Amino acid sequence: MKLEDFDFHLPEGLIATRPARPRTAARLLLAEGDRITDRHVYDLVDIFQPGDRLILNNTKVIPARLTGTRTRATGQGEVSAKIEVTLLEPGADGSWSALAKPLRKLKPGETVVFSDDLSAEVTEIAEAQLRLKFNLTGPDFDAALNAAGAMPLPPYIAALRAPDEADKTDYQTVFARHSGAVAAPTASLHFTRELLEAIHAKGVEFTEVTLHVGAGTFLPVKVDDVEKHHMHSEWGEVTEQAAAEMNATRAAGGRIIPVGTTALRLIESAAAEDGTMRAFRGTTDIFIYPGYRFRMTDALMTNFHLPKSTLVMLVSALMGTERIRRIYAHAVETGYRFFSYGDSSLLIPGPRARD
Numbered sequence: 001m002k003l004e005d006f007d008f009h010l011p012e013g014l015i016a017t018r019p020a021r022p023r024t025a026a027r028l029l030l031a032e033g034d035r036i037t038d039r040h041v042y043d044l045v046d047i048f049q050p051g052d053r054l055i056l057n058n059t060k061v062i063p064a065r066l067t068g069t070r071t072r073a074t075g076q077g078e079v080s081a082k083i084e085v086t087l088l089e090p091g092a093d094g095s096w097s098a099l100a101k102p103l104r105k106l107k108p109g110e111t112v113v114f115s116d117d118l119s120a121e122v123t124e125i126a127e128a129q130l131r132l133k134f135n136l137t138g139p140d141f142d143a144a145l146n147a148a149g150a151m152p153l154p155p156y157i158a159a160l161r162a163p164d165e166a167d168k169t170d171y172q173t174v175f176a177r178h179s180g181a182v183a184a185p186t187a188s189l190h191f192t193r194e195l196l197e198a199i200h201a202k203g204v205e206f207t208e209v210t211l212h213v214g215a216g217t218f219l220p221v222k223v224d225d226v227e228k229h230h231m232h233s234e235w236g237e238v239t240e241q242a243a244a245e246m247n248a249t250r251a252a253g254g255r256i257i258p259v260g261t262t263a264l265r266l267i268e269s270a271a272a273e274d275g276t277m278r279a280f281r282g283t284t285d286i287f288i289y290p291g292y293r294f295r296m297t298d299a300l301m302t303n304f305h306l307p308k309s310t311l312v313m314l315v316s317a318l319m320g321t322e323r324i325r326r327i328y329a330h331a332v333e334t335g336y337r338f339f340s341y342g343d344s345s346l347l348i349p350g351p352r353a354r355d
């Protein structure tokens with residue numbers, strides 16, 4: 001498989017910079033085998049079936065983008081530099097790995113001040129990343145970060161506009177609980193509490209899992225032979241209760257439908273070869289591309305992804321490469337909005353695509 005196999009033309013005008021309002025008004029491409037139907041997210045209450053179980057990623061996005069100042073004493077006096085930081089992942093000692101721009105203006109031992117309350121010491125610089133030790137921990141750190149930080153919008157949105165106060169709500173799911181993600185599980189952004197209640201009233205069950213989405217989800221594939229690509233790792237958890245709920249649904253003949261590729265990657269990491277779900281807590285770097293045999297997933301709700309991305313490879317594995325080409329061609333031709341704030345799809349593969 002070559003990287004070009006997962007390329008397609010995407011007009012820039014189809015990149016969504018704001019979500020649909022209300023959230024449920026987003027369009028929904030329903031793909032059932034070879035059949036494509038144009039619907040809306042609010043139609044999910046009629047599409048899902050009693051006995052289905054939706055898998056929801058309850059990670060919470062932190063306002064990981066910070067702007068600060070580094071001050072350095074020189075022979076000509078104090079010199080300041082503006083530093084933009086994007087937090088990536090916390091370490092076991094409470095420090096954070098991060099990206100900084102411009103990185104060349106920082107040295108280990110220097111302090112970056114982000115607000116009157118929040119600052120961080122640069123403890124290490126390695127290649128394109130650095131490690132920061134903040135002056136605060138626990139709830140004090142969370143409060144200061146919420147006050148000083150901005151939502152870490154994906155590069156393809158940030159290139160078109162700056163994050164603002166609306167993104168603190170728009171780029172967060174209504175069931176976000178556990179802080180730690182630096183990117184949203186965007187398929188879940190379409191849900192309101194009212195839609196979830198209506199779907200549940202129909203007999204559809206929900207199971208929450210946690211995968212803290214990392215910035216690596218936006219990294220491009222740089223190898224022509226896609227099988228040589230190495231995925232970034234992300235921390236996730238499937239509790240004993242969550243595993244039991246999925247196993248009960250599977251035993252009853254119901255469908256397991258992850259909402260988003262993050263939930264899918266987590267449950268496929270945790271599932272045993274015999275198709276049963278196990279509790280899981282740790283990191284996963286699972287890479288799903290055509291040829292992968294799904295253990296737990298029966299269908300997938302997901303947004304439309306970047307050309308040549310690992311996520312296009314994932315949906316190609318689920319539906320079949322030729323089907324995905326037709327689905328994406330239809331989405332482009334009919335003006336579906338793409339990426340994190342864009343429209344959605346519900347992908348239900350036929351038996352042949354799952355072989």
